[in-house]
Amino acid sequence: MKTVIVSLLLSASVWAADAPKTKEVAPKAEAFQIHKYETQTLDNGLTILWVADQALPYVSLQMMFRSGSAQDPKGKEGLAAFTANLLEKGTTKRSASQIAEDLEQIGSGFESGTDPDYTMLSASALSFHKESALKQFAEIVLQPSFTNAEIERFRKQVLGSLQKMADHAEQFTEYLLPNFLYGDHPYGHQSIGTAKAVKHLKRVDLQKYYADNYTPQNAVLAVTGQFDEAWRADVVKAFEAWKAKTGKPVEVPDFPSWKESEILLVDRGDLNQAQIEIGFKGVPRNMPEYLEYRAAIKVLGEGFGSRLFEEIRVKRALTYHIHAWFEPRLKSGPAGIYTFTRVDKIAETVEETLKILKKFVSEGVTDGEVETVKALMRGQFPRTFETPEALARQLLLLNRFGISSDYLTHYMNNLQLVSKDSINAAVKKYFAPDNLRVVVYAPKAKAEAALRAVGPVQVKKYKDFL
Amino acid sequence: MLKCFWLSVVVAFSSVAWAVTPQDLEKAIQFPVEKYQLKNGMTVLLHNDALIPAVSVQTWYRVGSKDEVPGRTGLAHFFEHMMFKGTKKFSKDTWGKFLNSKGAEINAFTSDDYTGYFVNAPKEHLELVLQIESDRMRNLALDPKDVAAEREVVKEERRMKYDDSIEGGIREAMANMMFTNLPYHWLPIGSITDLNAASSEDLRRFYKTFYSPNNAVLVVAGSFRGEEVKKVIEKYYGTLPKEEINRPEIKEEEPQTKERRVTIDREAQAPSVSIGYRLPDLKSADNYPLDLLAIVLGQGQSSRLYKQMVYKSESALNVYAASWNQVLAGQFSLGASLKAKTDPDKALAMMEVQVKMLRDKVIAQKELDKSRNLFMKDYVDGLKRLSGRAHTLASYETLFSDYTRIFTDLKKYQEVTVEDLQRVAKLYLQPTQRNIVIVMPKKAGGGK
Numbered sequence: 001m002k003t004v005i006v007s008l009l010l011s012a013s014v015w016a017a018d019a020p021k022t023k024e025v026a027p028k029a030e031a032f033q034i035h036k037y038e039t040q041t042l043d044n045g046l047t048i049l050w051v052a053d054q055a056l057p058y059v060s061l062q063m064m065f066r067s068g069s070a071q072d073p074k075g076k077e078g079l080a081a082f083t084a085n086l087l088e089k090g091t092t093k094r095s096a097s098q099i100a101e102d103l104e105q106i107g108s109g110f111e112s113g114t115d116p117d118y119t120m121l122s123a124s125a126l127s128f129h130k131e132s133a134l135k136q137f138a139e140i141v142l143q144p145s146f147t148n149a150e151i152e153r154f155r156k157q158v159l160g161s162l163q164k165m166a167d168h169a170e171q172f173t174e175y176l177l178p179n180f181l182y183g184d185h186p187y188g189h190q191s192i193g194t195a196k197a198v199k200h201l202k203r204v205d206l207q208k209y210y211a212d213n214y215t216p217q218n219a220v221l222a223v224t225g226q227f228d229e230a231w232r233a234d235v236v237k238a239f240e241a242w243k244a245k246t247g248k249p250v251e252v253p254d255f256p257s258w259k260e261s262e263i264l265l266v267d268r269g270d271l272n273q274a275q276i277e278i279g280f281k282g283v284p285r286n287m288p289e290y291l292e293y294r295a296a297i298k299v300l301g302e303g304f305g306s307r308l309f310e311e312i313r314v315k316r317a318l319t320y321h322i323h324a325w326f327e328p329r330l331k332s333g334p335a336g337i338y339t340f341t342r343v344d345k346i347a348e349t350v351e352e353t354l355k356i357l358k359k360f361v362s363e364g365v366t367d368g369e370v371e372t373v374k375a376l377m378r379g380q381f382p383r384t385f386e387t388p389e390a391l392a393r394q395l396l397l398l399n400r401f402g403i404s405s406d407y408l409t410h411y412m413n414n415l416q417l418v419s420k421d422s423i424n425a426a427v428k429k430y431f432a433p434d435n436l437r438v439v440v441y442a443p444k445a446k447a448e449a450a451l452r453a454v455g456p457v458q459v460k461k462y463k464d465f466l
Numbered sequence: 467m468l469k470c471f472w473l474s475v476v477v478a479f480s481s482v483a484w485a486v487t488p489q490d491l492e493k494a495i496q497f498p499v500e501k502y503q504l505k506n507g508m509t510v511l512l513h514n515d516a517l518i519p520a521v522s523v524q525t526w527y528r529v530g531s532k533d534e535v536p537g538r539t540g541l542a543h544f545f546e547h548m549m550f551k552g553t554k555k556f557s558k559d560t561w562g563k564f565l566n567s568k569g570a571e572i573n574a575f576t577s578d579d580y581t582g583y584f585v586n587a588p589k590e591h592l593e594l595v596l597q598i599e600s601d602r603m604r605n606l607a608l609d610p611k612d613v614a615a616e617r618e619v620v621k622e623e624r625r626m627k628y629d630d631s632i633e634g635g636i637r638e639a640m641a642n643m644m645f646t647n648l649p650y651h652w653l654p655i656g657s658i659t660d661l662n663a664a665s666s667e668d669l670r671r672f673y674k675t676f677y678s679p680n681n682a683v684l685v686v687a688g689s690f691r692g693e694e695v696k697k698v699i700e701k702y703y704g705t706l707p708k709e710e711i712n713r714p715e716i717k718e719e720e721p722q723t724k725e726r727r728v729t730i731d732r733e734a735q736a737p738s739v740s741i742g743y744r745l746p747d748l749k750s751a752d753n754y755p756l757d758l759l760a761i762v763l764g765q766g767q768s769s770r771l772y773k774q775m776v777y778k779s780e781s782a783l784n785v786y787a788a789s790w791n792q793v794l795a796g797q798f799s800l801g802a803s804l805k806a807k808t809d810p811d812k813a814l815a816m817m818e819v820q821v822k823m824l825r826d827k828v829i830a831q832k833e834l835d836k837s838r839n840l841f842m843k844d845y846v847d848g849l850k851r852l853s854g855r856a857h858t859l860a861s862y863e864t865l866f867s868d869y870t871r872i873f874t875d876l877k878k879y880q881e882v883t884v885e886d887l888q889r890v891a892k893l894y895l896q897p898t899q900r901n902i903v904i905v906m907p908k909k910a911g912g913g914k
Contacts, residue, residue, distance in 0.1 A: 055517075056846055057494045097777065100767035105832070107839030109766065126843055128487055153780065160783045160805050163735045169630055270733040272625045304550075304572060305562025314558070317618035320626055340626055372567040379569015379588045382518040387850045466735070 034408055035388045037395070042236065044244040045217035049395055050232065051224040053388040059225035060124035060389050061137050061235075064396040067213035069193075070116040070186035070252050070330075076205055078193015080213075082158065083206045084112035084119050089150040091143040096150055099140065106132050110140055114191040117252075117330045118400045119213075124389075127226040131234065138238035141214070146206045155198060162195050166268070166462050170340070173266075173275040173441045176465065180264050180437045181279045181334050186252050195466065215245045220399050222392035255281050255332040261436040263457040266465070267444035274346045274442030278353065282335030283430055285328035285401035291418050292426035293326070295373045299365050299423075300324040300357070301337055305372070307356050312339060318349045330401065343443055347450030350440075354433070354454065361431045364424035377415055491842060492876045495849055499859065499869060500692065506708040507680025510699055511859050511869055513687035515852060521592045521688030522856035525599050526582040526864040528683075529676035531654040532794060535714050538668055540656015542676075543576040544620050545669050549583065550574075551612040553605040556598055558612070568594065576654045579793045580864045586853050589689040593698050596686075600702035603677055610666045617661055624655045632738055635730055636801070636903045640742045643726050644901040647717040648794050678709035683863045687856035719744065719795060727902040734907040736783075736806040739813050742901040743894050745789065745796030748865060754878045755886040756789040756798060756894070761837035762829060762887065763787040763820060764800055768836070770820045771800065779816065781808040793865065798894060810904045818900075824891040828884040838879055845876070 037051040072079045088103075088110040089096040103109055106129035113120045121141060125133035165172045175190050182188035192198075216239065223235055283293050301308035301324030312322045319339045326335035337357065341349040365373075385391045385408070398405055436455075440447055444459055451457045500512045534541050550572075552558035561572055570587035585595045628634035638653050645651040684703070686695055722744060746752055764771040764787025775782040782802040790797045800821075804813055848854050863869040 056850060057491065058843075058846055058850075097768070097773065101836075104766045104768045104840055105836045107836075107841075107843035124843075124847075126488075126491070126839070126846060129839070153777070156780060156805075157776075157783060160736070163806065164783065164803065167632055167734050170626075268733075272629045273622070303566070305559070305564075305566045310562065313619060314562075314615070317615040318622075320619050320623035340622070342622065342625060368563075372563055375569045376566045376571075377569075379520075380571065382520055382588075383571075383586060383853075386518050386520075386852060389850070 034385050035391050037391070040236070042216065042240050044240065044242050045215075046239050046242065047220045047399075048235065048239075049220065049222040049392055051222065051388040051392050052227065053225050057127040057226055058124060059127055059130040059133060059223070059227055059231075060122065060392075061134065062120060062122040062222045062224075062389070062392055062396060063141060064220050064222070064400060065119045065121075065213055066117070066218050066400055067247075067249060068115045068118045069189065069191035071209075071213065071250050072186070072189070072193065074184075075197055076201060077189040077197040078158065078191070079197075079201055079205055079209050080119060081114035081191040081193065082154065082198065082201055083209045084114050084121065086146055086150060086154060086206060087112065087121070087140050087144045089154060090145040090147050091139050092145050093139060093143065099136070102132070103136055108133050108136070110137065116187050116191065116333075118397075120393075120396070124225070130225075130227065130231055134231070134234055134238055142239075142242055144210065146203055146210070148203055151201070151203055151206065155201065158192060158198050159195055162192065162198070163466050166466060169268075169271060169273070169275045169441055172462070173277050173439055174338075176264070176266060176439050176441070177277045177279045177336065177437070178334065180262075180439055183256055185256055186250065187329065187331070187334070211245070212247045215247055216242045217244055218247055220396055222396055224388040224392050252331045258435055258437075261434060261438065261455045263438040263440065263451050263455050265444060265447055265451055265457050265459045266439065266441045266462050267459060268441060268462045269443045269445070271442055272343065273340045274343055274349075274440055274447055275340045276346075276350060276353075277336055277338050277439045278350075278357070279334055279336040279437040279439065280432060280435065281430075282326040282333040283328055284330060284332050286330075286403055287328075289422065289426040289429070290328070291377075291414055292423045293430060295370070295377065295418055295423050296365065296427050296431075297324050297326050297335070298373050298376065299369045300360050307360060308337065308339075308353065311356055312349065312353060316348070316352065318345050318352070322353070328401070343446035346440070346442060346447050347453060350438070350451065350454050354436075357431075358433045361427055361433045364427055365420060367420055370418070370420045370423060374415055374418060378412065381411055488839075488842065489880065491846075492873050495846060495876070496873055497849075497855060501863075501869065502696075504679065504700065504704055506704070506706055508703055508706075509683045509863060509867075511683065511685045511863055512690075512692060512695065513685070513855060513859060514690060514692060515687065515855075516689040518852065519589045519689055520852060521587055521589050521595070521686060521690060522853040523585045523587070523592070523595050523599060524582060524683075524685040524687075524856045524860040525584075525603070526580055526683045526685075526860040527676060528579075528681050528864055529581055530577050530579040531652065531656070532578050532649040533676065533713050534649060534652070534656075537660060538664055539652040539660040540620070540654070541660075541664055541668060541672055542581060543654045543656065544617065544661060544664055545672050546574050546576045546581050547616045547620055548608060548613065548669060549602055549606065551609065551616065552607050553601050554607060555601050555605065560598060565598075570595065578650055578654060580861075582857075582860060582864075584853065584857070592686070592688075592690055592695065596698055596702050599684075600706065603679065603682065603703075604706050606673060608666055608670055608673070613666050613669065617664070620655075620661055621658060624658065624661070628653070628655055632732070632734060632905055635732070636738060636740045636905060639728050639730060639903045640740060640797075640799070640901060643728055643903070644742050644744055644797065645719060645795070647719050649714065649716070650792065650795065675709060675711055678711065679703055679706045680708040681711055683860055685856045685860045685863070687852055687859070716794060722899050722901075725898055725900045725902065727904070729904045729906055731906050731908050734905055737804045737808065737810045737813075737907060738802065738905040739804065739810045739817070740799065740801040740903045741814070741817060742903075743798040743899050744901075745791075745798050745894055747795055748791050748793045751878070752890050752893070753789065753791045753796065754875075755882045755890045756796070757791075758834065758837040758841060758879065758882055759824065759887050759890060760787040760789040760798065761840050762833060763824070766840060770823070771802070771817065774820060775802055775813065775816055781805055781813055781816065806907075810906065814902060814904075818897060821891065821895050824888065825895065828888045831884055834882070834884050834887065838882070841879060842876070
């Protein structure tokens with residue numbers, strides 16, 4: 001077996017050797033030290049990250065696959081998430097019920113999360129149950145059975161959840177945005193999929209998706225917690241027989257382009273509040289101005305003290321919550337502003353929010369805001385990577401997006417280089433405030449006139465989406 | 467000057483032995499804590515951990531919605547919002563731009579029993595954070611203009627979390643029905659009518675009484691020098707005056723002898739059901755088996771309700787069971803989000819079948835062990851982050867005046883027997899003790 005072990009502490013990683021490096025700045029000695037970790041690549045191509053943590057008696061396994069809902073074939077939206085969810089619903093050795101029983105017997109559980117660009121599987125346990133946790137995790141990942149009975153059972157669950165989503169106003173608005181933003185693009189649906197597509201998923205679809213995407217070369221396993229050499233060898237043994245297979249991921253096209261803003265009003269008469277998602281084109285993760293863009297979003301609308309929070313909540317008392325957000329992806333991900341307000345304040349809330357966005361883009365950030373946001377990002381950094389599990393997750397994501405781990409080791413110094421000019425250049429380059437997709441979930445009678453003053457509105461009933 | 471007593475548990479957080487067993491988990495999760503009290507009665511807990519260059523400062527007050535009176539429900543939570551509106555010395559920008567500029571993150575929460583504030587900050591700003599937190603303990607401005615604006619913000623919070631939320635609506639209906647005398651009859655969010663009625667004077671009175679050092683627990687966790695931080699705490703908090711705390715009179719609940727039920731008709735895609743049982747107060751040792759009983763019934767995919775209702779009969783999308791420990795009286799809660807065609811009465815009958823089995827027959831030891839393992843895993847997860855440890859310390863100290871229960875409670879859970887589970891099921895989960903909330907989808911054309 002060919003095993004390469006690299007020990008890393010505050011140095012650029014080689015485990016993503018082909019990844020472009022972020023700005024080259026020598027890390028300073030006083031920089032915050034992230035946990036030590038090691039990487040190992042098995043003969044079958046599986047990369048394993050080891051992050052030892054002696055503080056508490058636990059182990060955690062996180063496996064990331066470089067495939068997600070963007071790989072759903074057209075007409076099969078929801079396939080990636082459906083497949084990930086079915087893994088624990090039966091293996092060639094055990095039924096779904098036995099798996100649930102056995103995992104919970106050791107206080108553990110299996111979790112899967114599907115993002116457009118990746119799928120994350122995880123399980124953790126107290127360290128005295130680590131042998132069983134490993135054995136079960138490996139069996140679930142490597143030997144799923146995808147029985148028709150479990151597929152039918154889970155299909156009903158998904159369809160029921162999609163239907164009920166309309167009763168969770170925030171979640172439903174969030175569900176509607178990707179399609180309004182991206183249309184017929186691989187990012188144009190949430191990973192849960194659509195009812196129309198989920199109704200027709202077949203066992204063979206799951207088997208094919210699994211065979212194409214659940215391969216050791218397509219995966220990185222992060223192991224954290226209290227473990228010894230013997231258990232480490234067990235981990236390697238559990239995955240070394242996994243057969244290599246080269247897959248061909250579907251290429252994700254670039255962001256669709258539009259000419260003007262549009263508003264989708266989804267009518268529901270009984271709501272006391274309007275849910276408002278103002279979506280726009282975001283950024284790819286592997287962009288040179290990533291820190292600048294992050295800083296810009298924070299100044300615009302992340303947390304107490306941001307422009308949107310101060311104007312819309314503190315000064316105008318229009319909402320309890322407002323924030324700007326972005327999801328960096330392989331290709332340009334979505335970004336937006338989310339808020340809600342009472343139904344008689346929809347016009348003011350949307351107009352004022354857009355006014356702030358436009359002013360932000362035209363005038364840019366101030367010197368004071370730059371100093372503040374840099375201090376905030378400096379302060380947040382150690383807290384973000386405080387636990388080895390959080391660090392491991394971050395390393396997995398960096399790997400997925402082709403970013404070298406020197407992003408972490410150079411973070412503090414690169415942050416120092418962020419300036420008013422560099423943030424404002426990024427704002428000018430990436431924000432287009434006249435090119436928006438706004439979803440509003442509210443009673444039509446209260447919202448339509450208010451929204452028509454902002455831009456062209458298409459109105460649909462919420463039941464049209466169920 | 468610091469008052470004289472303090473407790474200390476000094477076991478290195480990072481020197482756990484390799485072969486930890488469930489029996490010595492208590493030792494394995496130990497972390498160093500020092501407790502003392504200022505002359506004015508404020509309790510201080512220090513947890514020194516230099517793993518990251520940060521601190522978590524938690525200021526919790528022993529006040530919540532249980533300390534409100536009818537007509538002024540929601541006051542404790544409304545007041546919590548006002549704590550971010552500035553003092554003479556620190557303008558309201560402090561809890562936004564200014565603390566951001568120091569790399570800090572802040573927030574707060576209000577429950578029935580307590581109100582907590584936290585600041586997570588780089589270690590070098592610890593003194594500044596303590597100065598700010600001590601100042602707003604006694605010197606809040608409470609500008610009527612800010613009160614008026616924040617009232618609207620709180621009402622938006624209510625609309626979002628309760629009026630437009632099926633789950634929020636269930637919670638409120640359950641509290642209204644389950645408690646007729648205790649102040650848990652209402653939720654911390656309060657009613658719109660009462661929020662409109664709350665005056666600046668109400669808020670000021672509330673502040674003076676309950677935001678006194680003798681009603682507070684201060685937790686400082688993270689990277690600091692112990693002796694220095696004690697001096698800083700004394701400097702900023704030592705001179706704050708204590709107050710006499712008069713809480714509203716409590717009228718105990720009568721034993722519940724009949725099932726109570728309410729149906730909410732609203733626009734919904736499918737029905738939901740919830741069952742609540744009243745539990746004893748926080749001091750009761752029965753809370754240990756009740757916590758584990760909730761796991762047996764409805765936490766996880768191998769729990770009894772999940773297996774029966776989600777997996778076998780496929781009548782529910784999800785189920786839950788929880789035991790909420792509260793100062794005056796707890797709640798044991800079961801719930802199911804049903805599939806569109808499921809009859810709620812049939813779902814309730816299924817839930818009662820599962821509860822009855824727990825009353826009638828002791829469960830297998832293995833099932834108890836499973837619930838304990840799930841419980842311990844969650845317990846340890848909560849201690850992984852510095853802010854999590856600080857939060858847990860503040861919570862235990864605020865509720866029990868004894869943070870050491872973080873460690874010793876594990877033994878109590880280890881001692882729970884299968885007979886204990888049956889005993890508490892019989893004692894607290896009888897059909898006549900049920901409070902039932904049903905959400906029924908309104909029929910088409912039924913109007914609002």
